[in-house]
Amino acid sequence: MSAARKASTDVAALPWAGPERRYDIVKEFVIALVVMAVLSVGLAVAFSSPDEKALTFKGWGTTAPENFYATAVGELAGTTESAAYGPPYQEGDGLAVGPLRPQKWMGVRIPVDAANDFVITPLKSQEQPAEVTSAIAAWEGATPDQRTAWATAYDDAVQATADADGALHPDQAATGDYGPVPVLAKALTGMAASGALDGAMVAQGSFYGTTDNTKQILFMGDGSYLDDAATAQNLQGNTWGMMNGTNSYPGQPWLWWASFWYQIPTFNPAEDATTTTSLQDNADAWIFYIIGVIGLVIIFFPFIPGLRSIPKWIPVHRLIWRDYYRKHGNAHLV
Amino acid sequence: MSFHIVAGSLNNPATYLSWGWLGISLSNLVVMLLTVAIFVLAVLLPFPHHEEDDQ
Amino acid sequence: MTAESVAAPAPPAAGSELTDAAAAEDGRMWTNRLRNKFFGTFPPEKLLPDRQPAYVASWIYVFGVACLAALIMLILSGLWLTLEGPSWYHTTSTGHLVNSIHFWSVQLFMIALVVHLWGKFWMAAWRGRRAMTWITGAFAFFTSIGTAFTGFLVQSNFESQWIAFEGKDGLNAVGAGAWFNVANAGQMLLLHVCLLPLVVGLLVVWHVLLVRKHGVVPPIPLKHDPADELAPGEKVQS
Numbered sequence: 001m002s003a004a005r006k007a008s009t010d011v012a013a014l015p016w017a018g019p020e021r022r023y024d025i026v027k028e029f030v031i032a033l034v035v036m037a038v039l040s041v042g043l044a045v046a047f048s049s050p051d052e053k054a055l056t057f058k059g060w061g062t063t064a065p066e067n068f069y070a071t072a073v074g075e076l077a078g079t080t081e082s083a084a085y086g087p088p089y090q091e092g093d094g095l096a097v098g099p100l101r102p103q104k105w106m107g108v109r110i111p112v113d114a115a116n117d118f119v120i121t122p123l124k125s126q127e128q129p130a131e132v133t134s135a136i137a138a139w140e141g142a143t144p145d146q147r148t149a150w151a152t153a154y155d156d157a158v159q160a161t162a163d164a165d166g167a168l169h170p171d172q173a174a175t176g177d178y179g180p181v182p183v184l185a186k187a188l189t190g191m192a193a194s195g196a197l198d199g200a201m202v203a204q205g206s207f208y209g210t211t212d213n214t215k216q217i218l219f220m221g222d223g224s225y226l227d228d229a230a231t232a233q234n235l236q237g238n239t240w241g242m243m244n245g246t247n248s249y250p251g252q253p254w255l256w257w258a259s260f261w262y263q264i265p266t267f268n269p270a271e272d273a274t275t276t277t278s279l280q281d282n283a284d285a286w287i288f289y290i291i292g293v294i295g296l297v298i299i300f301f302p303f304i305p306g307l308r309s310i311p312k313w314i315p316v317h318r319l320i321w322r323d324y325y326r327k328h329g330n331a332h333l334v
Numbered sequence: 335m336s337f338h339i340v341a342g343s344l345n346n347p348a349t350y351l352s353w354g355w356l357g358i359s360l361s362n363l364v365v366m367l368l369t370v371a372i373f374v375l376a377v378l379l380p381f382p383h384h385e386e387d388d389q
Numbered sequence: 390m391t392a393e394s395v396a397a398p399a400p401p402a403a404g405s406e407l408t409d410a411a412a413a414e415d416g417r418m419w420t421n422r423l424r425n426k427f428f429g430t431f432p433p434e435k436l437l438p439d440r441q442p443a444y445v446a447s448w449i450y451v452f453g454v455a456c457l458a459a460l461i462m463l464i465l466s467g468l469w470l471t472l473e474g475p476s477w478y479h480t481t482s483t484g485h486l487v488n489s490i491h492f493w494s495v496q497l498f499m500i501a502l503v504v505h506l507w508g509k510f511w512m513a514a515w516r517g518r519r520a521m522t523w524i525t526g527a528f529a530f531f532t533s534i535g536t537a538f539t540g541f542l543v544q545s546n547f548e549s550q551w552i553a554f555e556g557k558d559g560l561n562a563v564g565a566g567a568w569f570n571v572a573n574a575g576q577m578l579l580l581h582v583c584l585l586p587l588v589v590g591l592l593v594v595w596h597v598l599l600v601r602k603h604g605v606v607p608p609i610p611l612k613h614d615p616a617d618e619l620a621p622g623e624k625v626q627s
Contacts, residue, residue: 021442054550217557242555244359301523
């Protein structure tokens with residue numbers, strides 16, 4: 001082969017002209033199927049699979065009623081995470097990386113009004129004692145400014161009851177002008193503890209209810225009940241939670257390259273940090289862009305000079321094809 | 335129909351290993367090590383070959 | 390049957406009415422063009438070959454078909470779950486067993502996928518105009534991760550709640566959450582059992598057809614060919 005022909009011919013692209021061997025791919029496929037069937041059924045019989053029961057508002061309302069109560073107050077005050085989250089639930093700026101603000105650009109496509117969706121509407125979905133009905137009427141009859149004044153004042157008072165462990169004691173809140181807020185929060189807590197809130201949130205006033213659990217997920221995430229359960233299972237983002245499963249089951253170990261970014265101080269503020277950096281505040285955006293870039297690098301790897309030469313520099317291929325090299329050298333390869 | 339679970343022993347709190355900011359559940363570590371081991375063995379173990387298969 | 394005989398329309402039989410013009414008209418038909426293109430590229434002996442190059446002799450090569458086998462276990466166990474509905478597995482032991490098969494098939498699939506990916510990486514398997522094989526495989530990998538993600542979200546248990554609550558933040562941050570609502574169990578279920586498996590399936594079929602079309606990538610040439618050091622007439626050790 002002349003040097004000119006060598007330079008212009010991609011030998012690896014030509015049909016193989018060298019020695020061949022019998023290879024029964026159908027038999028190989030059937031064996032693979034049997035092996036995978038035996039392994040998957042065997043592992044299933046031996047180890048079963050995780051199925052930790054979903055948390056309920058009833059559970060929250062009975063095991064952590066103070067926290068539920070305080071969260072309900074926060075929803076009315078608009079101080080919880082989901083009440084003022086921003087797009088896609090409410091207007092807002094969302095997270096940004098430099099000039100990139102896709103969260104804001106996509107707008108409010110999943111509108112959530114925390115005070116109404118999590119508190120007022122569920123209360124109105126069932127018959128309430130006269131005191132509660134009056135409280136609802138008082139809330140709905142008030143101006144937005146008045147509602148905000150009542151609810152934020154009470155929210156501050158409840159938050160001020162926090163003890164050394166951070167636990168809240170709403171019954172110790174200072175007295176003040178809180179309007180109907182305490183009655184509404186107490187009624188909702190009762191509704192949660194009775195199990196009625198779970199039903200009301202799913203039914204949303206109709207027979208088939210909804211298969212969209214956005215409101216439940218957001219509401220439950222605003223308190224400590226869901227959060228504490230996740231911490232107990234090592235599922236928080238900064239303990240490699242993205243990768244973990246519940247109990248002793250394997251989780252998603254293939255997500256290590258995504259989970260990693262939530263561990264580093266650049267994006268993960270220290271426990272005792274009093275201020276946070278812009279990178280930390282916008283960590284979710286930064287990290288998902290990083291994950292996207294990694295994905296693009298992997299997808300377009302054949303076109304990336306340097307990276308695509310790594311297999312030549314670190315010759316694992318000498319092990320894989322050792323038999324061929326020993327018998328034939330570079331025959332038919334160049 | 336009920337199936338007797340032989341070793342349904344994974345429904346207990348995870349064993350979590352950590353070194354500084356590195357942390358991993360034991361089960362995830364087992365899966366990762368197993369994957370590496372399978373790769374190494376796949377590369378090193380000889381593949382069945384019969385002279386009569388050669389053309 | 391050779392590639393040539395299926396590529397061209399049959400010549401008119403003696404005494405038949407088929408003229409050259411008619412044969413040319415046949416050749417312009419979309420049906421004929423598609424059929425000839427497909428079976429020209431993929432004659433039966435290429436779709437199901439009984440020979441491979443001699444260098445296909447390592448256990449690393451079985452991990453592509455291992456992925457396929459695990460995917461089939463996923464689909465079969467998944468089909469059984471769809472027959473019974475998404476809440477069934479919580480309430481019966483058979484349901485829980487089928488769910489367990491589905492769960493462990495995911496782990497096996499991902500292990501096989503990663504070993505296959507590593508093998509193809511160290512072989513630089515994109516060489517010889519095989520970039521699309523790599524790209525379709527990579528897309529199938531990431532779509533599989535997305536499919537698994539939606540699967541975790543439709544378990545209707547604690548894990549689904551937490552993953553939805555956490556997952557929404559990253560997706561919202563890049564604008565995807567407005568369209569792909571991880572807390573919408575109905576949307577996630579339809580994606581998981583319908584749209585995403587279809588996408589994975591199509592990518593896998595495309596990927597396998599490309600492997601058949603281009604053949605398994607040949608070895609990277611050694612920097613120093615042992616044959617170069619031999620005396621004239623001497624053979625590489627056999």
